[in-house]
Amino acid sequence: MSLSIEQVERLAHLARIEISPAEAELSRDQLNGIFVLIEQLQAVDTRNIEPMAHAVDAVQRLREDVVTETDRREAFQAVAPEVESGLYLVPRVVE
């Protein structure tokens, strides 16, 4: 497996990260080095092995459907780049 510049740019787009052509080039070489490392996994026989997602195989807890959080909108919005009247502002998406 070896990525082309176009594939690196496509991945960056999927991840919503703008990268310069120089960055794409460097990333390609470094990513390809990392993929050589990862490629070792393909040779391992894992038939009948259950994938392991959680170290102690715990299950998702459920909680009562009740309000537990207090309203701290002001505190949370104080760290936002742009807010107005309790709303987060972003560039217009609907004309």
Add this chain to the structure above:
Amino acid sequence: MINGSLKTLSEALAKKKISSAELSTLFLDRMARANPALNAFISIDREKTLAQARQADLRIAAGQAAPLEGIPLAHKDIFCTEGWLTTCGSRMLANFVSPYDAHVVSRMKAAGLVTLGKTNMDEFAMGSSNETSFFGPVKNPWDTSRVPGGSSGGAAAAVAARLAPAATGTDTGGSIRQPAALCGLTGLKPTYGVVSRYGMIAFASSLDQGGPMAKSAEDCALLLSAMSGFDARDSTSLDRPPEDYCRELEKPLAGLKIGLPKEFFGEGMAADVRSAVEEALAEYRRAGAVTVEVSLPNSGLSVPAYYVIAPAEASSNLSRFDGVRYGYRAPEYTDLADMYCKSRGQGFGAEVKRRILIGAYVLSHGYYDAYYLQAQKIRRLIANDFALAFRHCDIIMGPTTPSVAFAVGAKSNNPVEMYLSDIYTIAVNLAGLPGMSIPCGFGEGKMPVGLQLIGNYFEEARMLNVAHRYQLATDWHMRMPEETI
């Protein structure tokens, strides 16, 4: 005082030989002098620290002291700390003043500990040398031309230089144990689920675990007792009764069975590390322990499996940084999509972007089974290896790192080489086991060497006992770098 154990400091505070404000001032003064050279702290706020210390003094005077009341503690900048800048080592969060406390931070406050500042770290905990921080690299106090390890490199450098009595850290692939080893400290990563991840900025959620970094196993036991425990706000926090991790500290080691994985003693280990580790094992044998060879045949696959699982989870976790609700927003953009792309392109550093791209790739359509699912199956094989090994021993030991601390810049342009510096620690995270590093001597350039201890699930108390008995017989953990401040 600067080399005192938490117990010593606690007694001095209780007997009013020193106040928390005085003790905090002592460390704040040291931080002010040493930080320009070491860069161990991202945030220092003297007034905030002293205000908290004075509160502790009032509680001590009123006879209402909590167990560790008045002792200063540094927090890794990955832990949200109310009213403090919490950057995670990233430009993305360079202006983020947390509106709430992480569970670990609130537990430490409840135990009476005073926040001494926020320590530097690799950006979003992605790194093994503390060179990926937006706030610049941290230097190793034993030799400032070398790295302190990472990602909890600031925490390690701060405690090693005695700028803080202890610190919090997090460990996803070795980020507590590796810097502890490279800076001559004792650090512990608990069993996955023992310490709540609430308010600990997420990197790879199925692997991330917070833990203590301190001078000794006894200090780590006190800190772990304070920071662990069930928290409903972390969906993977384990609902277990509270534990006193000091309860087994003094137990004799006679009859202890130490497993030595033959894969950890192969050719990858540098000669100086090998001789320090072998000497430590000899010390254990003198104390009545026996060593047996065990095998972790799949451990060689842990680094590649980790570099599928961790980036996959990171690419998902870091999608929350979009420049809308918090964090960095690019100054100029044309539309919403462009705002996302520019904010993330400018806000994240090179290593973080690299891992997000790996994650995006291994999770993408058509590759999920081949990479992510395959890595999770190999994770099972690695955990099974440990289960089998623990049938033949009580604890596993080996080196924490293949070599002593390397030079600043030595591996920063070669990601794969950097990743391989965590070769002995990563398998422990994949299996979810508890692990420690304790100082066991010095190697090349008079740099510290770490001995890694790996316990079975929930065997932290036993592991701490095994480390403590060694520290009663040796004094490596009391050594500190030459004072340069």
